[in-house]
Amino acid sequence: MSWGKLSDPKMYGAEEYFITSLVVFIIIVMVKHLIYHTIYYWWYRTGRLYIPMKLNNLLTGKSLPQRLYEFSKNARGDSEIVSVTLNVIEAYCENKEFALTIGTKKGDLLENVCTERKPKNALVLHSICGYVVLRILRSSPDCHVYVVEPDEEKSVFTQKLVALVGKQTQVTVIQKNPEEIIPKLEAEYDIRKLDFIFMTSTAPQAPYYHKVLKQFEESELYHKGSESQQTVILADKVIHFEEGEFLKLVRYSKDYTTEYHQMPLEYSPDDIVDGMEKATYVG
Incomplete structure (x- = not known):
């Protein structure tokens, strides 16, 4: 088939009509995406121009972790360096580029839970560039945080961000999949019990919380004792990323008490609904 035929409708056959229709369809989809996602959703509703992460890369x-880290190096402070760095990251995500870093409202809830539980150790599933780690360390200065992050680049820049604020001795980054390492935490990292577990996800419609929850239940990592020593789990994006199986497991089990906190997706309008689930193991 000659591409010259496309300019002469008299020469059209089935093949030319198919190619022309396909090109028109692609153009319509691109224009729709530009108008809705870029102009309407991001520019009109949030006041910032949206550039897809892969295009920005x-x-x-x-990469996004690298951009966040380099922007965070602008942080200045002494004893409040963690707070200053968190403010810088939030300003970047609010004004420059959207990132799934849980944001200020969810971050405040995370710190409230940690302040109440006072964990001596915490496990974070997926680092999301280290933002959650700094939130935990600010609310629990004596806590040691274990971060399970399968992505090499995110692991590297999480370590760099933690070193930037001088907290590298309190953070252990484990570059493995959560489902692979959870059964080995005691043997390989001498973790006997976990005070606090934070779960987050980085991909939509890829639920995994219920799988790792089963692994925790089969392990000896949960505290079984007084109320002040119970293991607390905080799960992010249970609505936005459809973690329905996890919600059913904790809500209908006699081994947990749960609290649901509904709030918008980070750095998004109020009608973009998301939620966090706090589950305390009482079994």
Whole structure:
């Protein structure tokens, strides 16, 4: 087939009509995406221009974790360096580029839970560039945080961010999949019991919380004692990323008490609904 035929309708056959229809369809989808997602949703509703992360990676030659880390190096402070760095990250995500870092409202809830539980150790599933780790360390200065992050680049920049605020001795980054390492935490990292567990996800419609919850239940990592020593789990994006199986497991089990906290997805309008589930093991 000659592409010259496309300019002459008299020469059209089934193949030319198919190609022309396909091109028109692609153009319509691109225009719709530009109008709705870029102009309406991000520019009109949130006041910032949206550039897809992969396109931003291509244009800048840097990944999102790297961009966040380099922007965080602008933080200045002494004893409040953690707070200053958190403010810098939040400003970046609010004004420059959307990132799934849980944000200020969810971050405040996370710190409230940690302040109440006073964990000596915590496990974070997926680092999301280290933001959650700094939130835990600010609310629980004596806590040691174990971060399970399968992505090599996110692991590297989480370690760099933690070193930037001088907390590297309190953080252990484990570059493995959660389902692979959870059964080995005691043997390989000498973790006997976990005070606090934070779960988050980085991909929509890829639920995994219920799988790791089963692994925790089969392990000896839960505290079984007085109320002040119970293991607390805080799960993020249980609505936005459809963690229905996890919600059913904790809500209908006599081994947990649960609290649901509904709030918007980070750095998004109020009608973009998300939620966090706090589950305390009482079994």
